[in-house]
Amino acid sequence: MVVYRPETLDDALGFLAEAPATVLAGGTDVFPALGDRPAPERVLDVTAISGLKGISRDGDHWRIGAGVTWAELIRADLPKMFDGLKTAGRQVGSVQIQNTATIAGNICNASPAADGVPVLLTLDATVELATATERRTVALADFVTGVRRTDRRPGEVVTAVLVPGVAGDVRSGFEKLGSRSYLVISIVSLAGLVRFEDGKVAEARMAAGAASPVPMRLSTLERDLIGLGPDEMAGAVRQDHFAALTPIDDVRSGADYRRGACHTLAIRLLDACGTARGRP
Numbered sequence: 001m002v003v004y005r006p007e008t009l010d011d012a013l014g015f016l017a018e019a020p021a022t023v024l025a026g027g028t029d030v031f032p033a034l035g036d037r038p039a040p041e042r043v044l045d046v047t048a049i050s051g052l053k054g055i056s057r058d059g060d061h062w063r064i065g066a067g068v069t070w071a072e073l074i075r076a077d078l079p080k081m082f083d084g085l086k087t088a089g090r091q092v093g094s095v096q097i098q099n100t101a102t103i104a105g106n107i108c109n110a111s112p113a114a115d116g117v118p119v120l121l122t123l124d125a126t127v128e129l130a131t132a133t134e135r136r137t138v139a140l141a142d143f144v145t146g147v148r149r150t151d152r153r154p155g156e157v158v159t160a161v162l163v164p165g166v167a168g169d170v171r172s173g174f175e176k177l178g179s180r181s182y183l184v185i186s187i188v189s190l191a192g193l194v195r196f197e198d199g200k201v202a203e204a205r206m207a208a209g210a211a212s213p214v215p216m217r218l219s220t221l222e223r224d225l226i227g228l229g230p231d232e233m234a235g236a237v238r239q240d241h242f243a244a245l246t247p248i249d250d251v252r253s254g255a256d257y258r259r260g261a262c263h264t265l266a267i268r269l270l271d272a273c274g275t276a277r278g279r280p
Contacts, residue, residue, distance in 0.1 A: 087174040
């Protein structure tokens, strides 16, 4: 087994260009997924690359480095549009996991129940990737292609998650249903971001997790929220807003229960957003 821990992105990309390798950041998903299988022959440990760290404002968007952990994001001084992402981060495993696991790793693991992905969908996030010869960005909605599948190509490393800024009266949230509050995989989750102008909904973004092969936006619900006042949003939620979801039956829950739970979580989230005081 070869483990390479470079300090620069160029060295990391050069290592990947030589032969395939498992990219390791926090490792909180990689190692449990191995089960009884042997460890990979080549591992690229990106935790020492300074260029993948930090959260910064870059023009009209925010840049979250691929090495940023959930704990770092939770502690960061960020605008209210990130409240939902911070709430999700506080429910990712234990504090020890939050200190190690990265936001980019949560995306690359591509679990249908990933807590970060629905929130990042409501933030219109894009994923920045690099190889030794090329840089590209891809919308998060296109990056996660299926259960444990992404659009990351051979030789690529995720370098950052990019989030466009949202100005004005913005409120965001995250609701998660599990067998307990923490240290549990989501039965279903619901993320939302609402922007108000003159006391009415000017823009709404809603996304569900653990209710389809990939977390997905709820476009019908988003459309029906436009023009409503803060105290009208929760009452506008209908069961048919979740008809596009394709939840499964498994040991944690049934499909019908999951769809109904999405309805309940949406009401709860929008009620909280409606009563919250808005700020940039």
